[in-house]
Amino acid sequence: MATAQSNFKTGDSTISSFKFIEAATAPIPEDVQQFGAKELMVLLVAINIDDPNVEDGFQGAQGPEYVVLDADGQPLGPLGTFSQPFFDIEPPEDPGWTAWADGVADSDVAYDLFGCVDPN
Template sequence: MATARAKVTIGGSTSSFEFLEAATAPIPEEVRQFGGEELMVLLIAETIDDPDIEEGFETVQGPVYVVLDADGQPLGPLGTFSQNYFDLQPPDDPGWTEWADGVDDSDVAYDLFGCVNPNR
């Protein structure tokens, strides 16, 4: 994705990551807000550059989420965790964060992760 950051700093650690797999699913109509039509999950492999990390645990895999509009264009990262991985800013609406965090913790996001889960 063009809006992905090359490096991420979370806490005191810097990491780089690569996209491994992606899947999309419609956001249920009763939950849609802010023009969000679909949810995309991206499985990433993140390599953490921190000398305190035990050898063999430097790379982890996990999901990040992006909300897409009706044209498939990204509206914003879903939830506060995913925000760190993109230069894309969420809509400037005070309700976005609460809505996005709710969808991030929903069955929709969990089920979509199953499509890219490396342990499936």
């Protein structure tokens, strides 16, 4: 969470802050590993949105943010374009990273890992 950001824009909304709730990690299947990625970490966070178009009384939302870890457990980059603005971590500059990360973000691996922290 040392690399977490606040007061950033995503889409039409500004995320004023987000709070860490729970995390889990899982290995990335060997046949999917690229760019030195070995594990996937999911962070369940509570998001506070600052948007005049959002209904009064809306307190925010909970959701997953993903980070890819190397063999030493160090972050390589946020997984997928949705998680990118939440962290001050630059993903690898390899042109294939974005397509690979978006594919993993939409995979059963990410979905199953979210089940480990999903409060519902």
